[in-house]
Amino acid sequence: MLINTQRLAVASAALVIFAASSGGALAQKKYDTGATDTEIKIGNIMPYSGPASAYGIIGKTEAAYFKKINDAGGINGRKINFISYDDAYSPPKAVEQARKLVESDEVLLVFNSLGTPSNSAIQKYMNSKKVPQLFVATGATKWNDPKDFPWTMGWQPNYQSETQIYAKYLLKNKPDAKIAVLYQNDDYGKDYLKGLKDGLGPKAATMIVAEESFETSEPTIDNHIVKLKSTNADVFIDIATPKFAAQAIKKVAEVGWKPMHFLNNVSASVGSVIKPAGFENAQDIISAAYLKDASDKQWDNDPGMKEFYAFMNKDFPEGDKLDGGTVVGYGVAQTLVQVLKQCGDNLTRENVMKQAASLKDFRTEVLLPGIMINTGPTDYAPISSLQLMRFKGEKWDLFGEVINADAGG
Incomplete structure (x- = not known):
């Protein structure tokens, strides 16, 4: 009788533990709209x-x-x-x-x-x-x-950090640069431009000789490139989405302008920008990367x-x-x-x-x-490091160290 009572107690305890653990498992599943068991x-x-x-x-x-x-x-x-x-x-x-x-x-x-x-x-x-x-x-x-x-x-x-890194590079390697900037006239373009100016600091006022904005509704940016070339700038900061970036690379070559050309990372794709613009037109362009380039052997x-x-x-x-x-x-x-x-x-x-x-x-x-x-x-900025790269032949060549963008400017 005693043995049976002990067995019953053990079984009851096990049942209580099982119920509690089952309830716990059920309680752990929490869903908002858009999520279910499946x-x-x-x-x-x-x-x-x-x-x-x-x-x-x-x-x-x-x-x-x-x-x-x-x-x-x-x-x-x-x-x-x-x-x-x-x-x-x-x-x-x-x-x-x-x-x-x-x-x-x-x-x-x-x-x-x-x-x-x-x-x-x-x-x-x-x-x-x-x-x-x-x-x-x-x-x-x-x-x-x-x-x-x-x-x-x-x-x-973030965009500002990227152009701050370009500014840092220019201040070190070309401190007497005359910079012409092409940028998309929206929050994206202005963010990049702000980063460049912040990175150049007090020298921004003398180093930037032209700022030319364009609208995404424009069919071509050729006239903007012609205008920027006329300033005799020897550095071109190209802040454009792929379609316009490809146009800019092509037009810069077409008009015989040979500035040090910086291209924002969001348009550094070999497939959708560089190849359509022509590999021969993209030689020595500088950009920055955080991802591996699938075209790089x-x-x-x-x-x-x-x-x-x-x-x-x-x-x-x-x-x-x-x-x-x-x-x-x-x-x-x-x-x-x-x-x-x-x-x-x-x-x-x-x-x-x-x-x-x-x-x-x-x-x-x-x-x-x-x-x-x-x-x-x-800290809602998951990736904050970049590495500079230069376009050679048909691919980007990385150079320098990985730069933490937080310290990049």
């Missing part, structure tokens, strides 16, 4: 058409990568439902698409939406709705503002790039390996997958942002050696 809905906005359509390849790469993840079983057993819309690089259209994603499609988060003007247009809306606007595809400095916009986070190094035996090439061959064969956008799409998609893995079964919007702000020395292997992704509750 699915994670992710929204995206890309310029598949319009003046910045060259960037559409990023969204297509991400779709292919998430399909690869789904084919392998998803994230913690959940499949990604990736919903991507075109905004034609138009801020009003971006607002319309963001509302559709949040209110009709009911996504958990909006990921890697592209363009400074478009993201600026939806930032207040996303933050008022408390929906993550995560890893936006723009390097504007404003995305690192967790105090005022806790639901918005960038991914790539030095990475052929690199384990991380081998994985990238395998992905392109198997999962995205129609994509152009030489287009820098495919490397960007692959790298940022891997970063989101890491965040979602860290979320575990707590797929609330709040936890998504918490995990995105808890990345410690994370590497997607398409990053250049020595560059890590780090974030914190007060």
Whole structure:
């Protein structure tokens, strides 16, 4: 009888423990709109058409990568439902698409939406709705503002830091430079310009001899290049998206202008900018990089790039390996997958942002050696290092050390 009582007590205790642990397991699963036991809905906005359509390849790469993840079983057993819309690089259209994603499609988060003007247009809306606007595809400095916009986070190094690095290089190597600047007349272009002026400091007033802005609605920027050449500047800072960057490179060569040419990183793609502009026209252009260049043979035996090439061959064969956008799409998609893995079964919007702000020395292997992704509750700038590079032959050659952008200016 005593034995039976003991057995009953043990069984009861086990039942209580089992119930408690089961209840704990159930309690651990937390979902917001857009997440279930089987699915994670992710929204995206890309310029598949319009003046910045060259960037559409990023969204297509991400779709292919998430399909690869789904084919392998998803994230913690959940499949990604990736919903991507075109905004034609138009801020009003971006607002319309963001509302559709949040209110009709009911996504958990909006990921890697592209363009400074478009993201600026939806930032207040996303933050008022408390929906993550995560890893936006723009390097504007404003995305690192967790105090005022806790639901918005960038991914790539910020624009101001990049041009501060160019300024630092000029002050050291060409302190008597006469600089002509071409920039897109919006938040993106002005951010880069501010970084250049901040980097040059008091010398900006004498070193910059011309500032020429252009609108994305213009069919060509040829007249702006002709105007800048007439200033006799010996340094050209080229702040333009791919279509206009390619035009600028071509026109600079056509008019026989031979300045030291700096090209912003967002248009350094060999496939979508340099090749269309003509390799012969791009010799010695200087830019900055944080990702490996898929057209560079030095990475052929690199384990991380081998994985990238395998992905392109198997999962995205129609994509152009030489287009820098495919490397960007692959790298940022891997970063989101890491965040979602860290979320575990707590797929609330709040936890998504918490995990995105808890990345410690994370590497997607398409990053250049020595560059890590780090974030914190007060640091919404995941990547803050760059390396200068010069175009030679048909590829970019890296030179100098990896520069931490925070210390770059």
